[in-house]
Amino acid sequence: MTSKWVGRGSPEGLLLGVALDALLGDPRRGHPVAAFGRAASALERRVYADSRARGVVFSAVLVCGAAGLGVVAEKAARGRAARAAVTAVATWAVLGGTSLGREGRRMAHLLENGDLDAARRRLPHLCARDPDGMDEKALARATVESVAENTSDAAVAPLLWGAVAGVPGLLAYRAINTLDAMVGYRDPRYLRFGWASARLDDAANWAPARLTGLLAVACAAPGGRAGRAWRALRRDGAAHPSPNAGRCEAAFAGALGVRLGGVNVYGGRVEERPELGDGRVPETGDIRRAVRLSTAVTLAAAAVAAVGAAALGAAVAASGRRG
Structure with a gap:
């Protein structure tokens, strides 16, 4: 029976891992992702x-290595409780929702206190934009956009892959996302070498980004903005140059009643991003609202992942009985 469960998500483990992330956040030292x-x-x-x-080989070795480590960990866990424990630790290790929220609230605190210099120095913890010369509204927009996009990368995507593929899925996804952050750039050094990592990240995030958008719409319902979030998601989600980020940002823009997009600067390179949503320009107060929405989406994703993992497990067990 144990072999049939290898590579299938443990619902209890996923939920426990989310709870551990909420309570502990990322470890300050010895983080497994940093070691990777x-x-x-x-x-x-x-x-x-x-x-x-060479880039293909680089990505394949590291992603397959991470997935293989997950397979070994799951096979070593005998029994439902052991599987749940291993899944919980892996989920906690790869999730970043709590740390994302902390960074968002830290930016909000700095801007609320008028400390623009400190906020500019802090922004690289959230995104790769050049913070020099950004005013309060530009910093607020960058933070809201980063919280929206990273809700998928840091929370929804690992939970979805954990539900579908268990511990191997959790570790492989975090490996893919980390490699994209390291080498998935269009600069002269990584344009070719990082191509495989960037494309693999796009593929791994395709479904999670769209789920993030839908969950943002659902979580906007208590505030009466679900309809606006849905319209923004449908109308503007594909306008973003990223195949995935626009879905998250558009839904968040509609849910928060703000307008995202505009001019961004990366390493001295100016990019004009399309507008997402039709509200006002984000302000400092919108950062905390974005963080609360991100938390709600993460909890909703945890519920979806647990239900999905349980349903998949039941289907596999039923298939085994029929066989």
Whole structure:
């Protein structure tokens, strides 16, 4: 029976992992994702070349290695309680929803106190934009957009993959997302080498981003903005240059009653992003609202993941009995 469950999510483990993330957040030292990043950097130094083929090998080795570690961990866990415990630890290790909320609230606190210099220094913890010269509203918009986009990356996507593929799915997704953050850029060094990591991240986030948008619509309902969030998601979600980020940002824009998008600067490169939503320009007070919405979406995603994992497990068990 144990072998049939390998690679299937544990509903109890996923929910317990979400609770651990809410209580503990990310560890300040010895974070497993940081250890993976150091291993990836070491491998990059050995295999890097201005080549897509080398990038494919780089991504494949690391993602398959992470998934393989998950398979070993699940096979070593015998019994439902052990599987739940292993899943909980893996879920806690890969989730970043609590840390995302903390960063958002920290930015809100700095802007509420008028400390623009400190807010500019803090912004790189959330996104890769150049903060120099940003005023309060620009910083608020950047923070709201980052909270919206990263709700999918930090919480919804790992939970979805954990439900579908268990611990291997959790670890493989976090590996994919981390590699995209490390090498998935369009600069001269990584345009070719990072191509595979960027495309793999796009594929892994396709379903989670759309689920994030739908959950944002659902979670907007108590405030009466569900209809506006749905319209923004349908109308503007595909306008973003990213195949996934626009779905999250558009739904959040509608739910919060703000307008996202505009001019962004990355490493001196200016990009004009399409407008998402039809509300006002975000203000400092909208950051805390975005964080609360992100938390609600994360909890909703945890419920969806647990139900999905339970349904998948029941289907696998029924298939085994018929066989």
